[in-house]
Amino acid sequence: MKKIINIITVALFFLVILSVFLVNAILPDGEISKWERRKLTQFPELRAETVFNGKFFSEFQSYSDDQFVLRDNFRVINSFIRRNILLQRDVNGLYVENGYIFSMDEETNEKSVNNFVKKTNEIIETFLNENNNIYLSVVPDKLHFSKEARPKADALKIAELYSNGVNKAEYIDIFPGLSLESYYKTDSHWSQDKLLPVMEIFKDKMGMVSLPDFKNKKTAGEFYGVYYGQLAADIPMEKMYYIDVEGIVTENLEPKGSDKIYDLEKFNNLDPYDLFMQGATPIIKAVNENSATDKELIIFRDSYGSSISPLFLSNYRSVTLVDLRYLSSSLLNQYVEFENKDVLFLYSSTVLNSNIILK
Amino acid sequence: MVFSSTPFLYYFLPLVCIFYFILPRKFKNFCLLSFSFLFYFLGEPRYIVVMIISTLVAFLFGFLIDKAEGKKRKLYLTLSLVLNFLPLLFFKYTDFFIGNLNALGLGIPLLKLVLPIGISFYTFQLTSYTIDLYRKDVAVQRNFINFACYIALFPQLIAGPIVRYSIIADQLENRKHTMEKTAEGVFRFCVGLLKKVMIANVLGEFTALAGENLTGAIFWWLSAIAYSLQIYFDFSGYSDMAIGLGKIFGFDFEENFNYPFISKTIAEFWRRWHISLGSWFRDYVYIPMGGNRVSAYRWLFNILTVWFLTGFWHGASWNFILWGLYFAFFLVAEKLVLNKILKKLPSFVSHIYVIFFIIISFVIFKETDFSLLFNFLYNMVNLLAPLSKEATYYITSYLPTIIIAIIGSTPIMKKLSAIITKKGGEKVLWVLKPVFVLAVLIIVTAFSVDGSFNPFLYFRF
Structure with a gap:
């Protein structure tokens, strides 16, 4: 029996390494990883120079890992072992609590928040006056609602630092309108169809008279959020909903382009969240000729602003979204007329804390 | 190329095995040499010439x-050793x-040279051949390929064990390949893979965290314990992989680790830790200097020299020298005083003594910067x-990983296996072998493709 076991052991070992070698060599290379939302490393350039300076083999290592057969399945196994055998509380900084995936954050970064304060005040001083209603709000990171004791930035402190620093804007506290259920399970973002309590706070504080009917909820389809691919956990897909608001046209100001507030084709992008207001875009304007008022709103925002902005359109005739991560504030006058308009600075605590510099 | 990486496991190793087992016996060493040069070239394209x-x-x-x-023989020996040690x-x-x-006060610009991988190991192997030949312990090797x-x-090549020429000389020309030996090699290789990837690398993630915002003496003690275990699992895992691969290709290398953390004296620890290095220094430095058959002062000098060199071999930094001399202190203290005291105390006290000072030693080993x-x-004592x-x-x-590592660093599994065998469960253990091999390959691949933490700890050796 020992002889047979020895043969099986050796045969199994060589069968695995040889068959994987052959399968990896035969299978065509992938271009992108939809799970991880990134391009996969391609076979490195084979030249004498790259071979002798070590670059070829260094890139080959990344190529070998990226193009490995059943890579996504192996990543799930890795995540499973770490969480269930080694009992690690996070994998790559991500963890699951009550079916929701969270990404651990750095500590509260006051310097980063102060940069946002400085830029926001600069915009107010440069473009706005007493005829503008100026509001400011902070979207807490999903981590704020995690009950487990983990290292995380203090979203309340970030909101306090930001609102106290910008004293010409009225702070609208939307924290009470949010709960863990307001967010997607596998993504960092909030889910548009769960934002009625937040919109009611905005309505009350901004003097709005109308909100969209949240019963007009439609499904874009099932998706996995950004955290899913990073954690590689075995969690079911979830649905992405949007609140339909009829009669709205949009104008993508920079870059020029699509006219849809909900672009279902973009739901199939690497980031399905691009469904809302064309995703990451420097400046986009949506107009509703059937709005309850003639008032217009400008939102300085990050990605969280994409999904909430259509919800302002039953009240406001137009909503202009400005993303200063992609557009320099010195160019604002070319695209936006600020006079008599309401202005909302809406940033997530994640972005406020992330050392991103607004242009 | 790290053995646990996908390029090694699923490109290099299949290729070398295909050629090695297909080629007739007389070409096998040439095959191993060619792939060994390729292996080195992929990691160090320029320094393969050295x-x-x-x-x-x-x-x-x-x-x-x-x-x-x-005198001529001695002159050639000296010249060979000088030329051998010059690159190192x-x-x-x-x-x-x-x-x-x-x-x-001088202002000489640093050369900022990259250390050729494995240079400390192959320099010592070359030395062992040259000295053994001089002593007429081995015959001259006339075949350059061998x-x-x-x-x-x-x-x-890159992480030991330091194989003596005398041990391998005969195997270079006459070695047996049996299914039992290959299976043993596969199993041992997988044990090493698991130790390196699932334990050492994960502990490495923890030890890399030690920073300013992490306060509390318990954390720093655990970090030091985890680092000691990380080094052990990394280094002994690599030795297991080397011994296992050696067996697959028909070689029998000597053991390099033997449960060092169960030692009851520091001297015993060093008889169980990096055995090939300890025996190299004993046979080629300590004994030629007179060993302990000399005056007390000369013996003290011998000990200090050997441990200064042992520390310095591990890295060109003062902390490694301090690390070596730290052990010299304990070895002298044990010989003169401590052994007599420890023998009178319960064995767990000896054990705690070793563990405590070994953990401290690895803190010295870890930090090249004295501040x-x-x-x-300071953080360890700041209660x-x-x-x-x-x-x-x-x-x-x-x-949980630290606890698994602590258990894994003791012979508990070995004893458990012996008990099962004794009670007639040997067949169960046999059947589990291929299951274990398959499981390890899946686990290691899963950890590797995810770009997990995979440090190469031997760059400075």
């Missing part, structure tokens, strides 16, 4: 030493000496610092 020249020099001097007698001294220690001269194969053999070293030690929220989190996240 290794080939060093090998060639030692090979040629081998003939001269073999034929010469008397140049690449590894030049900047260390320049740095120290600069500290005295000789170069011994030096460059990829399983042990970081003192900071680490007033509260355990921070972050530190608590990371402790709870990594404690």
